[in-house]
Amino acid sequence: MIDTLPLAIQVAVAAAFGAVIGSFLNVVIYRLPLDKSIVWPSSACPHCARELSWYENIPVASFLALRGRCRTCGARIGVQYPLVEALTAFMFAAAWWQYGPGPLLASRLILGAALLVLFAIDLEHHLLPDEITLPGIVVGFGFSFVNLLPGWRSSLVGILLGAGVLWAIRKGYYLVRHEEGLGLGDVKMLAMVGAFLGWELTLLTLMMASLSGTVIGLGLIVTKRGDMKYALPFGTFLALGAAIAATAGQTILHWYLGQL
Numbered sequence: 496m497i498d499t500l501p502l503a504i505q506v507a508v509a510a511a512f513g514a515v516i517g518s519f520l521n522v523v524i525y526r527l528p529l530d531k532s533i534v535w536p537s538s539a540c541p542h543c544a545r546e547l548s549w550y551e552n553i554p555v556a557s558f559l560a561l562r563g564r565c566r567t568c569g570a571r572i573g574v575q576y577p578l579v580e581a582l583t584a585f586m587f588a589a590a591w592w593q594y595g596p597g598p599l600l601a602s603r604l605i606l607g608a609a610l611l612v613l614f615a616i617d618l619e620h621h622l623l624p625d626e627i628t629l630p631g632i633v634v635g636f637g638f639s640f641v642n643l644l645p646g647w648r649s650s651l652v653g654i655l656l657g658a659g660v661l662w663a664i665r666k667g668y669y670l671v672r673h674e675e676g677l678g679l680g681d682v683k684m685l686a687m688v689g690a691f692l693g694w695e696l697t698l699l700t701l702m703m704a705s706l707s708g709t710v711i712g713l714g715l716i717v718t719k720r721g722d723m724k725y726a727l728p729f730g731t732f733l734a735l736g737a738a739i740a741a742t743a744g745q746t747i748l749h750w751y752l753g754q755l
């Protein structure tokens with residue numbers, strides 16, 4: 496089995512497997528908002544619709560070999576494709592190195608893949624599809640019965656707290672401003688994070704999301720790339736916040752509680 500090989504080889508295999516999964520995540524990111532099937536047909540150039548051959552579907556390598564252009568029509572291939580593949584490869588390698596095989600690895604990788612897809616779709620379409628968030632809540636809660644952390648009680652409180660806090664903020668914003676500030680997608684997304692990470696890390700996710708949202712929002716204002724009305728999709732910040740909470744959350748919480 497793979498866990499008897501030297502660690503460097505295990506990590507390399509995990510990275511290669513991650514790159515292939517990343518390639519599939521690209522398909523999900525591209526097709527899910529368009530309501531297209533994610534299993535059929537096989538990948539094609541979005542510009543000239545020619546089906547891609549196997550050697551044009553190799554993660555990262557094909558993009559580099561084709562210098563980012565379609566072989567027949569010359570249309571540019573978005574740099575997000577190799578980026579998503581490389582990021583997923585890194586995520587798989589790092590998670591294997593950190594957790595080793597087991598249910599914790601599986602739950603963290605599923606959460607990571609969901610966050611990556613939600614980040615990309617929210618950034619482009621300002622949309623957080625139910626197809627990801629709702630099954631995510633169920634799967635995250637299911638894993639909480641197998642994994643020691645967070646345990647099913649913290650997971651359940653995380654779901655209710657994550658959804659409740661954002662739902663209250665959404666209501667409050669609407670009462671004050673008479674416009675939608677937060678979508679229901681954000682509410683479901685934080686419930687999903689709560690299911691996977693438990694209530695403590697859900698609060699940390701919200702803190703990190705608000706903090707990174709403020710920093711990046713101020714940056715956009717200072718550099719005059721956007722103004723206060725510029726609608727930055729909050730789901731992208733929730734994804735960043737949850738990624739920080741999932742990887743460094745325990746360390747941050749220990750440090751933070753030690754300061755009190």
Ligand SMILES: [Zn+2]
Pocket residue numbers: 540541542543544545565566567568569570
């Ligand atoms: Zn083409």
